Amino acid sequence: MATVAAQTYFTPEEYIKIERKAEYKSEYHAGQIIAMSGASFTHNIIKADIVTELNNQLKRRNCVAISSDMRVRPSPRESYVYPDVVVVCGEPEFEDDALDTLLNPILVVEVLSPSTEAYDRGEKFNRYKQLASLQEYLLIAQDSVRVEHYRRHGTQWRLSNYHTLEEVLVLSSIGCKLPLHDIYQRITVKD
16 A cells, blocks of 8 residues: 655745645745744743834834734745844835735844744844845844844844843944833843
8 A cells, every 4th residue: 555755845836825824824944844833922022012112213214113924035935934023124025916925124133932042043044144135133032131133244244242221222224223121121031
């Protein structure tokens, strides 16, 4: 009796078709569909406060901050990811008329979770680096006051670290300031 092996490779077109009908989000890389797990309460508070703070500052500019339901394609049909927060300025560019896959973010924010921290720092950041539009990348810890701020300088990425609630992130690509106090004001973190 013959058995049929489960499909292990999906084309980008198959992924998009499945994802648009799915009840849950999945990312895609090199033919593999990777299911995403839910985020903690703390993770969601940080993400919501960042989106709120940025949109308050961006409301009179031609930029918008969007939370984690905006899919981004960092490489030509090789990967699809869901950042925690994404900012786009000017005219957003989309993969197609469905307007659900952004191609030109200027800023990406990932709130670190124990299960995704290594991926967000490594493989996912390497994918984001393929975006010509991307100018800044933030990694934000949820268990302690710790923010890593990467800024593009030509082909290089420069890192600045922040560790106190009194510090203020200057996001030069979008003309915003993000006080660490505002990121962490509604959660309890270790000193």
